[in-house]
Every structure is written in C-alpha cells, then in structure tokens.
Amino acid sequence: MACICPIDLQFAPEISALLQSPPSHETQEYFDNLIAERPCHGVKVKLDGELGKGVYADAEFKDGELVLKDQILVGSQHSTNKMDCFVCGSCFRFIGSIELQIGRKLYFKGLGASSSNHCPSDSSDEEDNSCAIEDANLGECSASVSKGGIALSQEFIESLMGGQLLLPYSEKFSLPSPCPCPGGCGEEFYCSKSCADIDWETCHSLLCSSEKSKPSCRRALSKFVEHANDTNDIFILAAKVIAMTSLRYKSLKEAHLKEVGSIAPRDATVNLSLLLEAWKPVSLGYKKRWWDCIALPEDVENCNEAVFRLQLKELAFESLQLLKEAIFDEECAPLFSLEIYGHIVGMFELNNLDLVVASPVEDYFLYVDDLPGSPKKAAEAVTRPILDALDDGYSICCEGTAFFPLQSCMNHSCCPNAKAFKRDNDRDGQATIIALRPIQIGEEVTISYIDEDLPYEERQKLLADYGFRCKCRKCLEEKAN
Numbered sequence: 001m002a003c004i005c006p007i008d009l010q011f012a013p014e015i016s017a018l019l020q021s022p023p024s025h026e027t028q029e030y031f032d033n034l035i036a037e038r039p040c041h042g043v044k045v046k047l048d049g050e051l052g053k054g055v056y057a058d059a060e061f062k063d064g065e066l067v068l069k070d071q072i073l074v075g076s077q078h079s080t081n082k083m084d085c086f087v088c089g090s091c092f093r094f095i096g097s098i099e100l101q102i103g104r105k106l107y108f109k110g111l112g113a114s115s116s117n118h119c120p121s122d123s124s125d126e127e128d129n130s131c132a133i134e135d136a137n138l139g140e141c142s143a144s145v146s147k148g149g150i151a152l153s154q155e156f157i158e159s160l161m162g163g164q165l166l167l168p169y170s171e172k173f174s175l176p177s178p179c180p181c182p183g184g185c186g187e188e189f190y191c192s193k194s195c196a197d198i199d200w201e202t203c204h205s206l207l208c209s210s211e212k213s214k215p216s217c218r219r220a221l222s223k224f225v226e227h228a229n230d231t232n233d234i235f236i237l238a239a240k241v242i243a244m245t246s247l248r249y250k251s252l253k254e255a256h257l258k259e260v261g262s263i264a265p266r267d268a269t270v271n272l273s274l275l276l277e278a279w280k281p282v283s284l285g286y287k288k289r290w291w292d293c294i295a296l297p298e299d300v301e302n303c304n305e306a307v308f309r310l311q312l313k314e315l316a317f318e319s320l321q322l323l324k325e326a327i328f329d330e331e332c333a334p335l336f337s338l339e340i341y342g343h344i345v346g347m348f349e350l351n352n353l354d355l356v357v358a359s360p361v362e363d364y365f366l367y368v369d370d371l372p373g374s375p376k377k378a379a380e381a382v383t384r385p386i387l388d389a390l391d392d393g394y395s396i397c398c399e400g401t402a403f404f405p406l407q408s409c410m411n412h413s414c415c416p417n418a419k420a421f422k423r424d425n426d427r428d429g430q431a432t433i434i435a436l437r438p439i440q441i442g443e444e445v446t447i448s449y450i451d452e453d454l455p456y457e458e459r460q461k462l463l464a465d466y467g468f469r470c471k472c473r474k475c476l477e478e479k480a481n
C-alpha cells in the first residue's frame with residue numbers, strides 16, 4: 001500500500017509549525033499554570049535540563065509523601081477491560097453499584113466475553129457452593145456462568161444488574177449512579193453530569209456514535225474503533241486528541257470572532273495561530289514518529305527493519321483514513337495528516353502511563369472475608385457462590401492507558417527518587433507520584449519507566465521502547481565498570 005496522504009503535501013508549512021516546540025517562555029508559563037491548577041505545588045517543570053524538560057522539587061518531600069497528582073489530558077480504558085469494570089468515561093471512577101459491577105462481570109463471563117475466564121479448579125468446592133446458593137434461595141444452577149466455578153442462573157445475574165437483588169453490606173461500598181452520554185450513544189457513562197459534560201465538550205461530541213450523527217460517519221467511526229481494537233488501541237487516544245484539538249479550535253475561533261467581529265475567509269495566519277493555540281497541550285509532549293521511534297521487536301531481524309517500520313506506517317495510514325471518514329474538518333485539515341497522526345501515536349508510546357484504578361468489588365469481598373464469625377457466615381452464604389463463579393476475576397482493576405501533561409515531563413532513572421503509586425483513597429484515573437526517599441529542594445524528581453532491578457543490558461533493551469539509552473548515574477557507573 002502506498003501511504004500517500006495529500007494533506008501532508010498540501011499543508012507542509014502548517015504541519016511543520018505544529019511540530020515545532022512553542023517558545024520557551026510560553027512553555028514555562030503553560031507548565032506553571034498547570035501546576036498552579038493542581039492540588040500540589042511542590043514541583044516545577046524546568047526546560048533546560050541535560051535531558052530536556054524535567055520535573056524538579058520546589059519543596060522538600062519526605063519518604064512516602066505525595067509529590068504530584070496529575071490529571072489526564074487524554075486516556076482510555078482497554079476495550080477488553082470494559083467487560084470487567086464499569087467506570088466513568090472521563091475520570092475512570094467505578095460507577096453503578098457493587099451488584100451492577102458483579103452482575104456485568106458474570107453476564108459477560110456467561111457470554112465468554114470477559115478477559116477473566118478461568119476453568120474451575122476444584123469440583124468439590126462446586127458442590128458446597130451450589131448448596132450455599134440454594135440455602136440463600138438465590139436461583140437455580142443453570143448454565144449461565146459455568147467456566148469460572150459454579151453456575152448462577154440468568155435470573156440471578158439479571159436481578160443483580162437490575163438492582164432487585166442487594167448483596168449484604170454492599171451499601172458500605174456505594175458508587176456514583178451512572179450518568180449516560182448526553183448524546184445518547186449508550187456506550188459511554190459517567191460518574192456525574194459534570195464529567196459527562198466535560199467529556200462531551202472535550203472530545204466525545206465528535207466521537208459519539210449516537211443516532212443523531214450522520215449514518216456514514218457512524219459507520220466509519222465504528223470501523224475505526226474496530227480497527228483500533230484489532231491493531232493498536234492507542235489509535236483511539238489519537239482520535240481523542242484530534243477531536244479535542246478541533247473542538248478547542250472551534251471555541252477559540254468563536255471567542256476570537258466575538259472580539260474582532262469577523263475573520264477574512266482566507267486569513268490563514270489567524271486560523272493557523274488559533275490552531276496552534278488549540279494544539280498547545282499536545283505540542284508540549286515529547287514526541288517522535290511512531291513507526292520510527294519504537295524499538296525493533298526481538299522476533300524481527302535487523303534486515304527486515306525497513307519492512308517492519310513500513311508496516312507500522314501502513315497501519316497508521318489505514319487508521320487515519322477511517323478517522324478522516326468519520327470526523328474530518330476542513331478547517332483543521334493539518335491535524336489529519338499522516339505526519340501529525342504518526343507523531344501523536346509516537347507521543348503516547350514514549351510517554352504514556354498505565355491507567356489503573358483499584359476495584360471496589362475486591363474491597364467488598366475482602367470486607368466480607370474480614371467480618372466476625374456469624375455475620376461472616378450469613379454473608380458468605382450469599383457471596384461465596386458469586387466469588388467462586390467470578391474466580392480470580394473478582395479483583396480485576398480498571399486498566400487503560402493515559403497521557404499526563406506533568407508526569408510525562410518526568411525523566412527516567414534506574415535509581416529513582418519517586419514512583420507512580422495509587423494509595424487506598426486514590427479512586428480515579430489521576431496519576432499519583434509518591435517520594436521513594438527524602439527529596440531535597442532543587443533535586444530532579446525521577447521515576448523508573450521499567451523494572452530498575454534488572455541487569456544493565458536488560459534495562460537498556462526495555463528503555464529502547466522509550467527511544468533512548470539511559471544516562472542515569474547508575475547506568476553511567478555500570479557502563480564504566
């Protein structure tokens with residue numbers, strides 16, 4: 001396939017402007033404002049470190065103290081994880097109820113769709129548990145959920161999902177009621193109207209597959225999502241970035257028009273400066289072209305490197321064509337160039353943090369397990385069969401990938417002084433960075449992108465995926481020896 005994208009030729013100067021870093025005073029101002037908006041102010045982004053941008057301590061931190069909490073710029077839950085965890089499409093908090101979370105898991109498991117299907121390991125347990133469920137009078141043992149242990153009836157699963165059946169002590173783990181997508185697509189749900197509105201205004205209004213959108217766009221969008229799920233789900237994040245930038249452009253243009261009255265239709269300078277402003281949050285992320293920056297997998301020989309990289313480029317090209325059919329906007333045409341698309345995907349590959357939110361379903365079962373004698377026995381008569389049917393699926397976290405504007409400025413060290421770590425009360429998708437030892441004012445805050453306890457060469461191999469060989473103190477010392 002020839003990856004010829006006419007937009008790349010037609011808008012070459014605009015594309016190169018989009019890929020240039022903004023002037024340093026603008027960049028500094030942007031990060032200072034971001035830090036001022038966040039709940040922790042003890043850090044500063046410096047632009048001129050040995051490794052480019054970096055995050056530095058502006059206050060002292062004790063071992064275990066929170067250094068930074070960063071909000072997602074764009075993030076998404078892995079498609080396979082959606083069957084196990086019902087979360088807000090904007091902040092990734094769990095929503096609904098413990099019963100709904102469990103009912104959905106069992107329902108999808110029954111369809112063979114969950115990512116957590118396991119075979120029963122102990123048949124004697126099955127007998128015990130079917131008694132328990134009969135004791136609790138919760139349903140007949142039909143074949144609705146059979147792979148993970150004992151079977152629970154379809155009616156039982158439906159009454160969990162429908163809220164007719166309440167599990168003991170579940171009120172102690174109450175979750176926000178699901179708020180549907182304002183466009184009515186029935187695919188995205190949120191923890192609040194404000195999260196729904198934020199996502200709608202940020203990007204979902206362009207990516208919503210509701211009946212209200214044009215059927216041709218809807219079909220293209222669904223093909224785009226299917227292609228991303230089959231190939232690389234980072235394409236879904238790239239679509240969110242393009243939608244977000246187009247919508248920011250529109251609102252900046254509206255504000256500009258209110259101020260100046262009108263823009264001459266061909267005033268490309270104003271349009272470009274508005275597009276650059278809309279793109280600023282993305283322009284500041286460290287980026288390279290996706291097909292150039294990722295490390296050659298071990299099973300691809302060096303002599304096949306060019307073919308491998310061309311295949312990645314073709315994949316990005318296919319994905320971009322589908323996205324263009326769905327949401328192309330003439331005024332933001334440079335965003336739909338292959339060069340920009342490749343750089344957005346590359347930015348995610350080089351910077352993204354795993355998105356992880358612990359499951360309240362696991363907390364619920366641990367709570368029941370910790371109850372004293374007879375309350376535990378009574379509760380377990382109901383919960384034990386469910387736990388067995390879920391197998392180890394009961395503890396699955398919300399998992400995805402996200403780009404965080406401040407955290408992504410943190411450089412790597414194989415002897416880091418901080419790490420990304422979720423504490424018990426961190427129940428949404430924000431990134432939390434915790435000090436691993438005391439950090440002095442002025443010290444650079446570093447995290448490890450990989451397992452830093454691995455031997456030197458293995459660390460370098462893994463860091464090649466992030467496009468560099470490590471220059472931290474530990475690596476420089478080990479290399480010298």
Ligand SMILES: C[S@@+](CC[C@H](N)C(=O)[O-])C[C@H]1O[C@@H](n2cnc3c(N)ncnc32)[C@H](O)[C@@H]1O
Pocket residue numbers: 051052053054285286350351408409410411412413466467468469470471472
């Ligand atoms: C997530 S970004 C970190 C911020 C980056 N310094 C910037 O200017 O935006 C990761 C990139 O920073 C550089 N980097 C981070 N840690 C490094 C290290 N220990 N040794 C060498 N380069 C590093 C590499 O270029 C890497 O691809």
